Amino acid sequence: MNRLSRFNIVSLVFGFAFLYIPILLLVIYSFNASRLVTVWGGFSTRWYVSLFQNQQLIDAAWVTFRVAFLSASVATVLGTLAAIALTRYTRFHGRILFTGMVFAPLVMPEVITGLSLLLLFVAIGLERGFMTITLAHITFSMCFVAVVVQSRLLSFDRSLEEAAQDLGATPARTFFSVTLPVILPAIVAGWMLAFTLSLDDLVIASFTSGPGATTLPMRIYSQVRLGVTPEINAVSTILIGVVGVGVIIASLVNKRRDVQRRRDEQVAAQG
Amino acid sequence: MNRLAAAIASRAAIIVPYLWLLVFFLVPFLIVFKISLSFTAISMPPYTPTFDLSEGWAAFTESLSELSFENYLWLRDDALYFNAYLTSVGIAAVSTFLALLIGYPMAYAMARAPDSLRPLLLMLVILPFWTSFLIRVYAWIGILKPEGLLNQFLLWLGIIDAPLIITGTYAAIYIGIVYSYLPFMVLPLYATLEKMDFSLIEAAQDLGSTPAGAFWKITVPLSVPGIVAGCMLVFIPAVGEFVIPDLLGGSQTLMIGKTLWNEFFANRDWPVASAVAIVLLLVLVVPIMFFQQAQAKAQERDR
Numbered sequence: 065m066n067r068l069s070r071f072n073i074v075s076l077v078f079g080f081a082f083l084y085i086p087i088l089l090l091v092i093y094s095f096n097a098s099r100l101v102t103v104w105g106g107f108s109t110r111w112y113v114s115l116f117q118n119q120q121l122i123d124a125a126w127v128t129f130r131v132a133f134l135s136a137s138v139a140t141v142l143g144t145l146a147a148i149a150l151t152r153y154t155r156f157h158g159r160i161l162f163t164g165m166v167f168a169p170l171v172m173p174e175v176i177t178g179l180s181l182l183l184l185f186v187a188i189g190l191e192r193g194f195m196t197i198t199l200a201h202i203t204f205s206m207c208f209v210a211v212v213v214q215s216r217l218l219s220f221d222r223s224l225e226e227a228a229q230d231l232g233a234t235p236a237r238t239f240f241s242v243t244l245p246v247i248l249p250a251i252v253a254g255w256m257l258a259f260t261l262s263l264d265d266l267v268i269a270s271f272t273s274g275p276g277a278t279t280l281p282m283r284i285y286s287q288v289r290l291g292v293t294p295e296i297n298a299v300s301t302i303l304i305g306v307v308g309v310g311v312i313i314a315s316l317v318n319k320r321r322d323v324q325r326r327r328d329e330q331v332a333a334q335g
Numbered sequence: 336m337n338r339l340a341a342a343i344a345s346r347a348a349i350i351v352p353y354l355w356l357l358v359f360f361l362v363p364f365l366i367v368f369k370i371s372l373s374f375t376a377i378s379m380p381p382y383t384p385t386f387d388l389s390e391g392w393a394a395f396t397e398s399l400s401e402l403s404f405e406n407y408l409w410l411r412d413d414a415l416y417f418n419a420y421l422t423s424v425g426i427a428a429v430s431t432f433l434a435l436l437i438g439y440p441m442a443y444a445m446a447r448a449p450d451s452l453r454p455l456l457l458m459l460v461i462l463p464f465w466t467s468f469l470i471r472v473y474a475w476i477g478i479l480k481p482e483g484l485l486n487q488f489l490l491w492l493g494i495i496d497a498p499l500i501i502t503g504t505y506a507a508i509y510i511g512i513v514y515s516y517l518p519f520m521v522l523p524l525y526a527t528l529e530k531m532d533f534s535l536i537e538a539a540q541d542l543g544s545t546p547a548g549a550f551w552k553i554t555v556p557l558s559v560p561g562i563v564a565g566c567m568l569v570f571i572p573a574v575g576e577f578v579i580p581d582l583l584g585g586s587q588t589l590m591i592g593k594t595l596w597n598e599f600f601a602n603r604d605w606p607v608a609s610a611v612a613i614v615l616l617l618v619l620v621v622p623i624m625f626f627q628q629a630q631a632k633a634q635e636r637d638r
Contacts, residue, residue, distance in 0.1 A: 173575020
């Protein structure tokens with residue numbers, strides 16, 4: 065039954081071509097010697113060289129990286145706590161409100177999230193810049209972390225925890241030596257998701273940033289508005305490369321772990 | 336002692352994220368609502384608050400009677416806003432339909448692919464989702480613009496004599512949205528189709544049904560949850576989209592996300608921007624509820 069018809073193959077080829085050809089063209093044209101983005105003038109790495117002399121872009125990349133690292137780390141802690149609250153404590157005051165607040169940001173248009181957070185920062189008189197972007201990114205990415213971790217917690221066999229506690233482990237010990245290792249892949253995936261969401265965000269950062277804190281997407285956006293420049297192709301290629309390699313490594317590690325676990329289970333079953 | 340610590344820890348798991356979301360999600364939201372009822376002013380911040388909690392409860396109740404719905408009336412009376420809402424919903428609906436048209440055959444083929452091939456195909460769908468959204472939209476500018484790669488290719492093939500004007504039209508926005516959100520359509524569709532029992536189709540065909548008949552009577556009804564989830568995941572963000580209409584749609588196409596951005600950054604009219612935000616949210620409430628219901632049903636089924 066697992067035979068693909070010709071129609072199946074055509075739809076897969078068409079779909080993946082649609083998804084990948086634009087990215088591929090962008091990467092190819094980042095090595096274009098010509099200043100005209102759409103005219104091929106021979107292979108060259110000159111745009112990568114000029115990129116590393118563009119201090120504005122480098123500063124923006126550094127700001128973006130710090131915001132992404134800090135916001136992803138805090139969002140992972142908060143999101144994991146929220147996931148635990150959602151799956152473990154089915155009854156507490158205001159649970160419906162809490163659930164709503166965790167899920168709403170996932171579908172909230174970015175312009176609204178950005179505007180509302182900016183108005184909050186203005187109202188409490190917080191100076192806009194690095195800190196406000198980070199706070200904004202924590203808020204929306206913690207909800208994504210919560211969803212990822214929650215789905216892992218839902219499929220978690222709770223009798224493992226009960227067994228640990230029956231054997232005399234304290235709740236804290238149970239959490240750190242039983243629950244945490246099991247949900248760790250989801251927590252790592254959540255962190256990566258939060259990191260890339262922050263790395264990529266233009267709209268919310270534009271609303272919540274102030275003078276002195278310009279992120280890479282903001283810089284790319286303003287350059288693109290002025291006209292397509294080959295340097296942007298080079299930045300994009302580097303970003304695509306970093307994220308692509310990261311995702312592929314993560315999935316390979318996951319796969320090896322899966323294989324290892326299955327082997328362990330077989331050994332345990334035979335022993 | 337330990338029990339006390341555990342009790343505190345369990346409270347913390349609820350209280351810390353709860354407080355965070357209250358302060359950074361709910362309160363900002365109430366502020367947007369409040370400012371949407373204020374007057375525009377040329378100052379910093381550029382609005383006059385209609386009510387101020389620092390003046391006590393009496394002043395607050397008094398000011399309630401002076402609330403200004405002017406910004407909402409403004410939205411109602413100016414055709415620009417109404418058209419922007421309508422355009423946004425229309426563009427999002429067309430794009431969602433196109434994404435379904437491309438995504439369904441893909442998800443179906445993935446679900447029927449050999450087991451060994453599936454993880455790779457899944458990975459190929461997820462990978463673009465991780466790469467920068469802005470960059471992927473930007474890539475299309477170089478392809479679609481009048482002297483861009485697509486036009487050069489078509490001219491070279493001799494299919495067209497003069498470059499097609501694509502950027503700045505609805506077509507460019509459709510392409511941008513379908514391209515950016517296709518993984519959101521494919522993934523939920525694949526999740527439902529993968530669980531489907533394909534022997535049902537064989538049974539239908541043994542009983543004399545045509546392949547097309549079996550598809551419409553069995554496959555499509557069984558994949559409705561995936562269709563609903565996929566369509567909502569494309570439609571909802573597409574309505575409020577800013578980057579795609581701004582970069583690909585040019586200055587004529589007004590979608591509501593762009594209108595809000597312009598009110599805020601170009602016109603510096605914060606109260607009207609807030610009112611636009613509130614109305615946009617009201618427009619999205621119905622599809623969001625629809626989506627949540629579909630999710631809740633899916634979760635129930637999985638258990």
